[in-house]
Amino acid sequence: MTRPVVGIIGNQYLINDQYPAHAGGTMNSEAVSGVSGCMPLLIPADPRFVSVAELIERCDGFLLTGGRPNVHPEEYGEAATEAHGAFDRARDAITLPLVRACVESGQPFLGICRGFQEVNVAMGGSLYPEIRDLPGRDNHRMPPDGTLEEKFALRHRVEFSENGVFHRLMGARTVMTNTLHGQGIKRAGARVVVDGHAPDGTPEATYIDGAPGFTLSVQWHPEWDAANDPVSRPLFEAFGEAVRAWADGRRAVPVLRSA
Template sequence: MARENAVSGRPLIGVSTYLESRTSWGVWELPAALLPAGYPRLVQAAGGLVSMLPPDDPGYARSVVDRLDGVVVAGGPDVEPARYGAEPEEHTGPPARERDAWELALIEAALASGTPLLGICRGMQLMNVALGGTLVQHMEGHREQVGVFGTHAVKPVPGTLYESIVPDASTDVPAYHHQAVDRLGRDLVPSAYAADGTVEAVELPGPAWALGVQWHPEMGEDTRVMAALVRAASRAAS
């Protein structure tokens, strides 16, 4: 486990990134590893330092995680259905195999080492897949419009880690997703639901801090979930 930064006193949080084959900025048009600014801003607002983790050889994941105080697996494209033993359906997006392999390795390394772990949207779905779970590939009549973030209410499950972080009876969260958790992975428990019964948060009970949320906290003003990760990372580092 990495030590807390001696100068800043702020834990180092690694956040996985997109890998895009064609991105433009200024006069440049190149492949890019990128991360929407909401992620680093949220980590910084919660008291952490940010390290971007673009896709790499999965064999390096453990050594990378050992240098971090916490890990965030960010949102992004659909998980390849082959990862959970399914064929792609009509509405499933193209695979991002480099991201799948890298982020699954990050998740496995974080869980093996007890490094605090937060999965956001795709990240929560990958946590479920990493532990043997499956996904609903398309939610018919899903709440959000295509390409537009909306909000909906989630309710915590009493007695869970998530409920201890966000004890409100109901919270409106920013979200955009057309996939969801189907069969839960090993030892995962649901810790929040939407009104329609969709699992909106999952966690691993036990001494390690591992939480996944289906929504996008980086698109809102509520820092409580990220702040809880940063506090867990600070405790682990010290």
């Protein structure tokens, strides 16, 4: 039986500071295949190689992954500074219109970290360049040292809205998550509902109000140990259900129905 296809948005890298490559974390593919039950397909996010129309036609859903380059601030009307870090304009050119197309059509996507930020920018929102520099905010960045287990360890709580989409999905209002990001939502985009916050007020979970499909996004990295983590597993399972519904032509997204 053919599995539905999830396009995993790749990132650009230089191998040995010389050889250009598109790549995606293995744990993203593991989560999509093992938990969502879909076939992962790595997408070179560059308009020289793919178009949004082609991706929508070939894929049943999309995983908007994390990545070191940030969304360019020109995409939300601000000038670039050193604090904004590195950029990937080619990925911006694919993912931002892709998000808007999926919101309109109901094709499912799941946003993670940079993907969470892309969804906000695509809908007209803006970002802070560095959360830890804001008064009263914590350092949400990945620990610079340690094993992968230590870097992806659960580090703070996320509290969801009472009876909101994430509360119903998780079966709990408060969960523990990892945190490996520098930027965060400054102004929420049109129809972007912030459904979960970290203790310092940083937005951590969103969906698009009134969208006909699955539009959940999270600021943390649920792909880490997705098969075993009690927060990651229901998220990827619900995403897989939405992707299968799209592939089957049903378009039903139970997790987004009103309480």
